[in-house]
Amino acid sequence: MLYFQLVIMAGTVMLAYYFEYTDTFSVHVQGFFCYDTTYTKPYLGPEDSSAVPPMLLYAVVAGLPTLLITIMETVLFLLQYMSKEFDRSEKTVATGDCCYLNPLVRRTFRFLGVYTFGLFTVDIFVNAGQVVTGNLAPYFLTVCKPNYTALGCQRALRYISHQEACTGNQDDILRARKTFPSKEAALSVYAAIYLAMYVTCTVQAKGTRLAKPVLSLGLMCLAFLTGLNRVAxxxxHWSDVIAGFLIGSAIATFLVVCVVHNFKGKLLLSEELPVEQRPNTALLNVSRMESPMEKYIASQVSTGARYKNILRICRTKPGQMMEYCLFTGS
Known part of the structure; x- marks a missing residue:
């Protein structure tokens, strides 16, 4: 199963690469109306000039969860390591026929692996939506620079659908055709929800009743501000940001609930003995024949118990039970 999971992970990464850096999937060319004010907003420069540039967003989305999960798992493991429960539990966990890993390493790689898989999945979903819809950015006509006279735009309701209508920079035009859903909104809310649920489900220490919601809401606020910045x-568009929020939230919730089961995995193995050290209970459950001596001893024990009960009755009620006591030989 480990090799199968690695194959799936490699396939996901390759698909995200083809969506992001190659022209394997062509973007749908969506038309526009002449002088449509929806797409005439000013162009504020490339993505690197944004208040939340892509490199900063990608670094935070990739680095912050890795750092936080690694630190939290290390702290939790050390707390349990110093407790007495660690002495009665296994210190290694098997991952195959020949490989053994420390449970700290296993849990950390599991949670980070699922998170990384979710990041590439979000990227695939977002790129697929952008390629299929070809939704236009609010500044599309600003970078498109159409020749309205040559296009015959004497009427504002004229619909232009051919790609040659634009005379601006082709890279800016292509980027302006890939806005639905918003990738920045999807990645930011995915990271925020995954980390918020991790902190809420994992940290059970006293005194964190207020710290956990503050940290979780702070992460959600950062993701919300990222979406607001894209609109500002x-x-x-607002619809692009909302769609990105929905995609990121859905994927994060699915992975946390259905894949890592709300981070309920144990830090260490349970106290069950290994298979080779367990007693052979099958032999203990086999029925055996009682010997005649064992039957005689059991009957004598039961008879003695009955006589003791009779003596107790005779002592408690001597007047009424005298004849019964004489009859039984007590």
């Missing part, structure tokens, strides 16, 4: 800079 006219790089995405």
């Amino acid at each position: 800079e006219y790089r995405n």
Whole structure:
């Protein structure tokens, strides 16, 4: 199963690479109306000039969860390591026929691996939506620079659908055709929800009743501000940001609930003995024949118990039970 999971992970990474850096999937060319004010917002420059540039967003989305999960798992493991429960539990965990890993390493790689898989999945979903829809950015006509006279735009309701209508920079035009859903909104809310649920489900220490919701809401606020920035800079529509939020939230919730089961995995193995050290209970459950001596001893024990009960009755009620006591030989 480990090799199968690695194959799936490699396939996901390759698909995300083809979506992001190659022209394997062509973007749908969506038309526009002449002088449509929806797409005439000002162009504030490339993505690197944004208040939340892509490199900063990607670094935070990739680095912050890795750092936080690694630190939290190390602290939790050390707390349990110093407790007495660690002495009665296994210190290694098997991952195959020949490989053994420390449970700290296993849990950390599991949670980070699922998170990384979710990041590439979000990227695939977002890129697929952008390629299929070809939704136009609010600044599309600003970078498209159409020749309205040559296009015959004497009427504002004229619909232009051919790609040659634009005379601007082709890279800017292609980027302006890939806005639905918003990738920045999807990645930011995915990271925020995954980390918020990790902190809420994992940290059970006293005194964190208020710290956990504050940290979780702070992460959600950062993701929300990222979406607001995309709208404020006219790089995405509200619908693009909302769709990105929905995709990121859905994927994060699915992975946490259905894949890592709310981070309920144990830090260490349970106290069950290994298979080779367990007693052979099958032999203990086999029925055996009682010997005649054992039957005689059991009957004598039961008879003695009955006589003791009779003596107790005779002592408690001597007047009424005298004849019965004489009859039984007590």
